[in-house]
Amino acid sequence: MEFRTLLPWEFDAWFDHVAGVFNQYRNLDASRQYFMNHWYNDPWKDRHAIFVAMDGDEIASTLRVFHRKIYLAGSQYTMGGIGEVSTKEAYRRRGLSGKLLEMAIDYMERERLALSTLGTGTPRHYARYGWEEVDTYRQKATIAPKECPRAKLIDFEEPLKLKRIKELYHGYSSQFNGAVVRDSDAYWRDWVKTELHQAWMPAQIGRGWVLETDGEITAYLIGARPLFDNYLYVQDFACQGDVASSFGDLIQHAAWSLGIKESTQVVFPAVIASDLPVEWDVRHGLMIRINDERLWDTLPEGNVSDLFHGGQDATYGASRLVEWGIDGF
Numbered sequence: 001m002e003f004r005t006l007l008p009w010e011f012d013a014w015f016d017h018v019a020g021v022f023n024q025y026r027n028l029d030a031s032r033q034y035f036m037n038h039w040y041n042d043p044w045k046d047r048h049a050i051f052v053a054m055d056g057d058e059i060a061s062t063l064r065v066f067h068r069k070i071y072l073a074g075s076q077y078t079m080g081g082i083g084e085v086s087t088k089e090a091y092r093r094r095g096l097s098g099k100l101l102e103m104a105i106d107y108m109e110r111e112r113l114a115l116s117t118l119g120t121g122t123p124r125h126y127a128r129y130g131w132e133e134v135d136t137y138r139q140k141a142t143i144a145p146k147e148c149p150r151a152k153l154i155d156f157e158e159p160l161k162l163k164r165i166k167e168l169y170h171g172y173s174s175q176f177n178g179a180v181v182r183d184s185d186a187y188w189r190d191w192v193k194t195e196l197h198q199a200w201m202p203a204q205i206g207r208g209w210v211l212e213t214d215g216e217i218t219a220y221l222i223g224a225r226p227l228f229d230n231y232l233y234v235q236d237f238a239c240q241g242d243v244a245s246s247f248g249d250l251i252q253h254a255a256w257s258l259g260i261k262e263s264t265q266v267v268f269p270a271v272i273a274s275d276l277p278v279e280w281d282v283r284h285g286l287m288i289r290i291n292d293e294r295l296w297d298t299l300p301e302g303n304v305s306d307l308f309h310g311g312q313d314a315t316y317g318a319s320r321l322v323e324w325g326i327d328g329f
Contacts, residue, residue: 001060003099006050010059011039014050017059021086025202033200035084038329041190044068049111050084051103053096061087061096065104066329067113069181071174073300073307076181080104080113080291083329085120101129108291116289117178119328123287131287132304136323137270137316139278143232144263145255154208154220156193164217165210165238172238176271177308177320180327195326196222196235203227206235209253211246219246222326223254223266232258234268235325243273271322280316286323 006014019032039045049065066081082104087096108116120126123133155161162185173179182188198206206224210217219239225232232255239246251266267281268274288304290296301307310320 001094001096002054003103004052004054005048006052006062008047010052013059014052014062015039017062017088018084018086021088027202030200030202037191037194037200038083041187041194042066043184043186043190049080049104049107051100051107053087053091053100055091059088060091061100063097063100063104065107065113065116067111068327069183070115070117070177071179071181072115072177074174077114077295078112080108080111080116081329082116082118082126085118097125098129101126105129105291112292114290114292114295116291117323118287119285120287121285123285126287129289131289133284134286134288134305134308134321135315136283136286136321137319138267138281138283139270139272139274139276140265140267140281141274141276141278142263143252143255143266143276145260146252147256148211148249148253150212151209151250151253151257152212154196154210154222156189161210161217162188165220168217168220168238168240169236171240173322173324175320176322177310178323180324182327192222192236192326195328198224205258207254207257208236209250209257211239211250213241219243219250221247221250221254223251223258224325225258225260230265232260232264232266233325234266234272236327237268237272237324244275247272247274248276269322269324270316270319 015032015035018035019028023031025031044067051063052059053061064084068079068081069076070079196206196208198204204226208222211219222236223232224235306312308321
């Protein structure tokens with residue numbers, strides 16, 4: 001077995017591999033398109049951050065490190081996101097992904113990526129390599145669809161509108177911990193726009209809207225609706241001013257715009273303040289690793305969970321942790 005980085009001419013085989021292992025939409029073409037989008041639409045992509053275990057000419061296992069920056073404790077830190085971790089069934093339980101994780105850790109240290117995050121259903125595997133599991137919190141509420149005359153479809157192509165949307169995102173998300181720093185116009189026009197529409201996904205539609213007040217954009221929201229699911233998922237949100245009022249107007253308009261005829265359930269991150277009666281939901285599977293232990297000399301909390309949530313008792317509505325679905329990898 002050979003362990004190395006992906007070679008330039010191996011991308012087609014790599015897309016086939018990850019699509020075949022995950023096949024998350026039960027549609028190989030849709031799954032392949034998902035991984036192609038995440039490569040070609042990523043302005044910070046690096047081929048040398050794709051690690052593979054090769055059995056001759058066949059990819060047996062792989063993972064990718066996504067170069068990102070995140071907001072944390074009032075500052076910005078470099079982060080390596082671990083994604084595309086996939087091993088063909090015939091090669092499992094041989095330690096291949098563990099070897100690739102060790103290579104990824106070495107790479108992140110060389111590239112000075114201060115932290116690392118990933119999502120998984122097998123946390124014990126990653127805990128062996130230094131990742132720690134951190135719970136995340138969501139809200140669920142029932143809303144009625146209602147058109148809002150001040151809500152318009154989002155537009156990333158007009159430079160002044162994109163500039164305003166970027167300002168809203170930075171001003172809002174920089175208050176929290178874990179959100180990706182989107183300081184590239186290409187990321188907005190390629191990654192965010194593509195993930196917003198989700199046109200490659202079978203049986204799901206996504207859309208985005210801005211809220212205008214006296215001719216100025218004061219909030220925006222991106223939502224997705226699986227056609228065979230009674231939920232509307234908030235993928236991204238930012239606001240200046242009255243968060244609860246703006247969110248209420250936008251989420252009701254989102255339901256109306258997506259063709260929902262009756263009251264429906266909406267799922268949104270814990271950090272969004274709203275006037276809606278909500279139920280709280282705890283999710284598992286987010287894992288975080290501090291790659292640079294020197295960070296603890298400057299960070300305000302002494303462990304990963306307290307650091308990202310904003311304190312020992314910061315649960316549910318008090319948590320400062322947010323990961324926007326639109327940035328998922």
